[in-house]
Amino acid sequence: MTVTEPARAVGNKGIPREGVGGFSQCWYPVALSSEVAPGQLAGKEFLDGRVVVYRGEDGVARVQSAYCRHLGSDLSVGDVQGNDLRCAFHHWQYGPDGRCTKIPAGVARIPSAARLLAYPTAESMGLIWAFNGQQPLYDPPQFPTYRDQPLEYRVYETRRWAVDPYVLLTNSMDFQHLRELHGMTMEFDPADIVMEGFEYEYVVEGELPNFGRMSQFIHCFGNNAITLTMTMEGGGQVLGAFGGTPVPGGCRGFNVAAAVPSDGTADDDERLDQVLFLSQAMMKQLQDEDQPVMDTIRFREDVLIEADRALGKFLRYVRDYPRAHDGAGLIN
Numbered sequence: 198m199t200v201t202e203p204a205r206a207v208g209n210k211g212i213p214r215e216g217v218g219g220f221s222q223c224w225y226p227v228a229l230s231s232e233v234a235p236g237q238l239a240g241k242e243f244l245d246g247r248v249v250v251y252r253g254e255d256g257v258a259r260v261q262s263a264y265c266r267h268l269g270s271d272l273s274v275g276d277v278q279g280n281d282l283r284c285a286f287h288h289w290q291y292g293p294d295g296r297c298t299k300i301p302a303g304v305a306r307i308p309s310a311a312r313l314l315a316y317p318t319a320e321s322m323g324l325i326w327a328f329n330g331q332q333p334l335y336d337p338p339q340f341p342t343y344r345d346q347p348l349e350y351r352v353y354e355t356r357r358w359a360v361d362p363y364v365l366l367t368n369s370m371d372f373q374h375l376r377e378l379h380g381m382t383m384e385f386d387p388a389d390i391v392m393e394g395f396e397y398e399y400v401v402e403g404e405l406p407n408f409g410r411m412s413q414f415i416h417c418f419g420n421n422a423i424t425l426t427m428t429m430e431g432g433g434q435v436l437g438a439f440g441g442t443p444v445p446g447g448c449r450g451f452n453v454a455a456a457v458p459s460d461g462t463a464d465d466d467e468r469l470d471q472v473l474f475l476s477q478a479m480m481k482q483l484q485d486e487d488q489p490v491m492d493t494i495r496f497r498e499d500v501l502i503e504a505d506r507a508l509g510k511f512l513r514y515v516r517d518y519p520r521a522h523d524g525a526g527l528i529n
């Protein structure tokens with residue numbers, strides 16, 4: 198009998214697949230902000246299990262493990278009461294910190310184990326993000342040159358990807374593929390990559406087919422999210438971002454197009470539409486070109502050459518990246 202290894206059990210000679218030894222401690226996009234109005238909830242696939250994203254009457258979005266600590270009912274079929282999540286089955290209620298706040302049948306003392314996992318949660322770039330770990334290691338992703346400034350966003354969930362998010366992030370550091378697969382011409386010195394803590398950034402000057410010359414300021418967060426601030430030859434700025442979340446078999450992906458809001462004049466409305474369109478079109482062109490490779494790759498660092506210097510730097514960063522899985526046994 199032939200025994201074959203499970204498909205992609207190990208994604209890399211040096212880097213185990215997400216889920217082995219935990220999941221990278223990153224901010225992960227879980228849902229669009231627009232999906233969850235106050236008083237609403239949604240169940241979402243996350244890591245090797247499921248979470249509930251909900252928004253209480255205080256307007257704050259929260260992400261908690263999906264399975265009730267009583268008998269395991271999926272809380273996404275429950276409802277929101279004030280700022281609590283309520284199970285549909287026997288109406289146990291859980292507060293923002295995940296602790297059970299109410300058991301209608303009545304008990305002398307609410308069991309301390311009746312507690313969901315409440316992930317650190319943030320909203321940024323039109324997305325709701327959960328941090329996989331007890332304390333966030335860095336701030337939630339946003340466009341670094343527009344920190345805390347209001348931007349107009351167009352956000353959507355992409356197709357599923359068959360690889361871990363970091364494999365999609367290798368794209369930005371894989372300069373051979375930018376030249377050969379995407380036809381980009383560029384000037385770049387890998388020594389210019391600035392890595393600090395769990396973020397890194399660099400600038401690439403280059404030309405992309407259909408979009409012309411541009412200067413790309415790239416900032417990455419954790420090993421799963423990237424923001425691109427592109428200054429086009431005419432001076433206009435195009436903002437695009439991507440974030441990925443591990444799920445069984447690969448990852449969910451989210452694309453963000455962003456722009457400075459219109460000042461309300463017809464000219465500025467036109468500028469806004471145009472830059473949002475350009476951002477989405479560029480992301481689509483790059484992702485459509487990557488897709489056949491990413492759907493079939495058995496990613497590994499096999500033979501790297503001098504031209505892979507930046508990629509090698511990124512892969513070492515991913516290999517050393519801390520993992521955790523506090524949701525084990527709670528989200529699945």
Ligand code: FES
Pocket residue numbers: 265266267268269270284285286287288289
């Ligand atoms: S299963 Fe949720 S309250 Fe019983």
Ligand SMILES: [Fe+2]
Pocket residue numbers: 368374379483487
């Ligand atoms: Fe690519």
